[in-house]
Amino acid sequence: MKIRLLGSAAAEGIPAIFCRCELCQKAKELGGKDIRTRTSALVDDNLKIDFPPDTFMHVLRDGDMISDFEHLIITHTHHDHFYPEDIRMRTPDFAKDFGDVVNIYGNENVVQRCHETLENEKEYFNIAPVQAFTTNEIGGKLITPLPADHKPDENSFIYFIEKEGKTCLYGHDTGVFPEETFNWLAQRVIDIAILDCTNGLIDRKTIHMNIEAVKDTKAKFAELGVLHEKSRVVATHFSHNCGLLHDDLEKLLVPFGIDVAYDGMELQV
Numbered sequence: 001m002k003i004r005l006l007g008s009a010a011a012e013g014i015p016a017i018f019c020r021c022e023l024c025q026k027a028k029e030l031g032g033k034d035i036r037t038r039t040s041a042l043v044d045d046n047l048k049i050d051f052p053p054d055t056f057m058h059v060l061r062d063g064d065m066i067s068d069f070e071h072l073i074i075t076h077t078h079h080d081h082f083y084p085e086d087i088r089m090r091t092p093d094f095a096k097d098f099g100d101v102v103n104i105y106g107n108e109n110v111v112q113r114c115h116e117t118l119e120n121e122k123e124y125f126n127i128a129p130v131q132a133f134t135t136n137e138i139g140g141k142l143i144t145p146l147p148a149d150h151k152p153d154e155n156s157f158i159y160f161i162e163k164e165g166k167t168c169l170y171g172h173d174t175g176v177f178p179e180e181t182f183n184w185l186a187q188r189v190i191d192i193a194i195l196d197c198t199n200g201l202i203d204r205k206t207i208h209m210n211i212e213a214v215k216d217t218k219a220k221f222a223e224l225g226v227l228h229e230k231s232r233v234v235a236t237h238f239s240h241n242c243g244l245l246h247d248d249l250e251k252l253l254v255p256f257g258i259d260v261a262y263d264g265m266e267l268q269v
């Protein structure tokens, strides 16, 4: 299984659109891994996780492979993960030769927003609700939504993805996982865990995690026996509010065996 991280920033991106803070200014000067777009991932080229407003930019950067997916799974309806107005661009008035029907999966809020936005273009999309702890076979993978601690008015999900015995936990957006999510994961083996590190050194572990919570989650995984020697834990979804450059994040996380995501990072398992 190949996982390409298309973006690695929280909702505002880095540098944030309107921001003149010290981190955003430094990021503009340094470029490279310090430029972060809104998060999304491509799994094996046929499955996309989330559809941020930066999808257009991701296609400019990476080419058609970003728009050739057959399946789209959505974590929750915050705009940095779900921008259905641009999904609508995959219809005949806005695109030609775009291929077969795309399958979109998500919670009830995602399904409702899809129906509202794509009301006149239903023939180009299959829109399917998914439920926590119910495993679905999607694009040659087994995909299980798990409850997150994120959006109180919505069943936000993180996703556990399995293919040919290999596994990836797409673990954001969320604060420290609910106990029921840890309990479900306790029966599994995790090859790659991608975790929410929005808050950096800020003292907050609910709704989003911080560095301490990412380290604690890795320790909890170890305690549950779900990691092995070659398992990788990757922190992502960074906010400019934490004020940390890529190098700063590496100094704080790599000594603890946690990798720091960047736009375009590829993970293979």
Ligand SMILES: [Zn+2]
Pocket: 010, 011, 078, 080, 081, 173, 237
């Ligand atoms: Zn987010």
Ligand SMILES: [Zn+2]
Pocket: 015, 016, 019, 020, 021, 022, 023, 024, 025, 240, 241
């Ligand atoms: Zn800023």
Ligand SMILES: [Zn+2]
Pocket: 076, 078, 081, 150, 173
């Ligand atoms: Zn969110």
